[in-house]
Amino acid sequence: MTEQKNSGRRRKATFLLTGTLVVLLLGGAGGGYAYYLKLDHNIQGVDINAQLGPQRPVDVDDGSMDVLVLGSDSRSGDNDAYGKDEGGARSDTAMVVHVHEGHKEASVVSIPRDTLVTRPDCTDAHGAEVPGRRRAMFNTAYEVGGPACAVKTVEAMSGIRMDHYVEVDFTGFKKLIDELGGVDITTTERIRDDKSHLDLAPGPHTLDGEQSLGLVRTRKSVGDGSDLGRIQLQQAFMKAFVEQVKDVGVLSDPAKLLGLADAATKAITPDSELDSVQELMGFAKGLSGIEARNVHMVTLPVAYDRIDPNRVVPLEKQSGQVWKALKDDLPVPASATKDTATGAADGIVG
Structure with missing residues (x-):
């Protein structure tokens, strides 16, 4: 197969993190109007604009786009099987996805769930x-x-206005x-992680849904046991996920597509x-030029908290470099993540 064909194939299976990636495949769904309505009915949107109010960062119209993607355990009681935290639903995974002008590249900043921040006053649902x-x-x-x-x-931390919000439910994932x-x-x-029901020997594996969920939620058994190590696993898994969508051949299999x-x-x-399906398809079409190799993932620069070593705090200078790069629609400089806490799980999954 030529490089040109490979490039075209990659664009058909474009980048859209976690569950939203596969929404791109809706463009080929031929199940008729009844199936269209079924998919539309599946989508449960959340109106957050009224709760956010007018005091938000300026919406800069420079052709870039910023999306907050959260992985949560909020929808289903089935998530209890994977070590659901006490006290209600939480967001185990948080990523700010910055799509650069021209929509050919994206920078992704993972925010550790244990990061200590100044949480602003909010209005709930x-x-x-x-x-x-x-x-x-x-x-x-x-x-x-x-x-x-x-x-x-996130907007208070970064000074960047989020254009969109997408939440991915772990059981749906x-x-x-x-x-x-x-x-x-x-x-x-x-x-090996008893909480996430995962036991993988060194070597190649094809993970099913339950194993995949266990991997992206495992924590204590990798690296230094912190949330930072889990983020490294999540980032490595997402790259493998994108490649799997590219190669699985669903575009020629209508049943699998549906x-x-x-x-x-x-x-x-x-x-x-x-x-709605129509809005999601328009959103996905705008990302169709992004290939997996042009998605650059980093973790927010943090250090372990001196008071509570089970928590991390943003490194002011380096975090500022990250957010400034996104504001200016530039790549995150390597200096921003140099000598920061990582969780020591890099290279465990590839």
Whole structure:
């Protein structure tokens, strides 16, 4: 196969993180109007604009786009099997996806859930006021104030206005992987985690949905046991996921295509500007030029907290470099992540 054909194939299986990636495949769904309505019905949008109010960062119209992607355990009780935290639903995974002008490249910044931040005052989905708090764990924003508070916290941290919000439910994510037929990875060390029900020997594996969910949620058994190590696993898994979608051949398999579309639309909760098949397809089309090799992933520069070593705090100078790069629509400089805490899990999964 020529490089030109390979390039075209990659563009057909374009980048859209976690469950939303596969929504691109909806363009080929030929199940008729009834199936279109079924997919539309699957999508549960959330209107966060009213809760955020007018005091937000300036919406810069430079051709770039910023999306907050959260992985949560909020929809289903089935998520309890994977070590659901006490106290209600939380966001285990948080990524700011910056799509650069021209929509050919993307920079992704993972925010550790254990990061201590100044959480701003928020309004929850019921209109109740949620007071802000200093030295709050980042993922408590979602827990106490829902998606709008998570967005407001990210905007306060970064000074960047989020254009969109996409939440991926972990149980829906598992079903999506099963529809794909699994994801191929290679481990360099044994990964055994009783909480996530995972036991992988070193070597190649094809992970089903349950194993994939266990991998992206495992924590204590990799690296230094921190959330930073888990983020490195998540980033490595997502790259493998993108490649798996590219190679699985679903574009010639209508039945699998429809199954993927059904699973994808059930797995995600987008903001109210993306809560229909038509809107999601338009959104996905705008990302169709991004190839996996042009997606650059980093973790927010942090250090272990001196008071509580189980938490991390943003490194002011380096974090500022990250957010400034995204504001200026530039690549994140290597100096921003040099000599920062990593979790020591790099290279365990490839």
